[in-house]
Every structure is written in structure tokens, then in C-alpha cells.
Amino acid sequence: MGVVLNEETIALIAQFEKITGAGSRDVIDDGEDDRLIFIVNPGDMGYAIGKKGVNIKKASESFGKRIEAVEYSDDPAQFIRNCFHPAQVKEVQFSDYHGDQIAHVVIRDEDRGRAIGKSGKNLVRTKMLALREHDIQNIIIE
Numbered sequence: 234m235g236v237v238l239n240e241e242t243i244a245l246i247a248q249f250e251k252i253t254g255a256g257s258r259d260v261i262d263d264g265e266d267d268r269l270i271f272i273v274n275p276g277d278m279g280y281a282i283g284k285k286g287v288n289i290k291k292a293s294e295s296f297g298k299r300i301e302a303v304e305y306s307d308d309p310a311q312f313i314r315n316c317f318h319p320a321q322v323k324e325v326q327f328s329d330y331h332g333d334q335i336a337h338v339v340i341r342d343e344d345r346g347r348a349i350g351k352s353g354k355n356l357v358r359t360k361m362l363a364l365r366e367h368d369i370q371n372i373i374i375e
Contacts, residue, residue, distance in 0.1 A: 236365060245269065245296075252295055253288040255281035258305055261361065266354055268299040272366065278304045301358070309367040313338060316359040320344035333370035336363060340374055348374060 236259050238246070246257045249271055256274035263270060273281045281302040282289050293300045306312040310325035313336055324339040340348045349356045356374065363369035 246271070248295065249281075249292055249300075252292045253281050253283065255288070255302070257281075259366070261365070263358070263361075266299075268301055269296055270301045270303065270358060270362065272305045272362070273302045275305055278302060303362060305366065309336070309363070309369060312367060313359065313363055313369075313372065316362050317348045317355070320348035320355075322348075327369075330371075334368060336369050336372045338372055338374050345374065 238259070242260050242262075245260045245262070249255070249257050249260065249269075255271075255277040257271045257277075258274055259272040261270045261272075271281065280288065283291075289300050289302065303312075303318075304315045306315060309327070313325050314322045317338070317340065321341040321344050322338055323341055326337045328335045328337060338348075347355070350358075356372065360372050363372055
């Protein structure tokens, strides 16, 4: 599939990198939830967040939206774990359903609510990111 960046997303990434010092490979403008979700380069989450969250707060003020950051991984299972963070993922397995890749994710019982999020927004975000970054068509929490 591959991620295609347009001028607007490149500008958002450049501004985010300037504010936080964290490299970013992609950004999704989630207008429905009034947030920007940055896919941060591996190892750059500390820069993105900053000490006591100062960098992410600066970015949020600068963009006028809530900012979320997810650390990228070439490994689809690890990427899904990163998307659900801080919920603890016990296991990620993949299956193929008529050519569509499905991720089956086992979440620690006490973290299920956090993984799904209010009105399902964390699960929706994870599905959106998994499709965009790794061509995973669906995520099923088990």
C-alpha cells in the first residue's frame, strides 16, 4: 500500500519535528476527534513527549489540537503493541481472511477498557494506523 505524504502532511511533520526534535514518518489529521496523530521514528518517543510531557504540550498549543504520538516499528505486531500503549498487549497473532490480513490481539483483562477507549476511539485509531502503515485490514480484540 505505502504511505503517500502531501504538502500539508509534510508541513505538519516539519513543524512537529521543529517543536519536539523527534523525527516523524507520518501524520494523520483526525478531524473527527480534533487530534493529530504522529507516527514517530523508532527511538524518538522520548523526544516527542519531552520531560514531563513538555514537548507534546508545546506541539498541542502550536497546532491548536490534541497531539498523540505512536512509535513506528517495521514489525506489525510491535507496531500494534505501540498503538495500544499504555495498555498491555499479551499477544498479537495474524490470520488471513480472503486475502485480508487480520490481527488478533489479546489484551490484559484490566487494560481492555483503556485499549478500546471512550466510544472505541483508541481501537478506531489503532485500526486506522495499522491499515495505513502495515495494510492490516482489521483488528480483533480477544
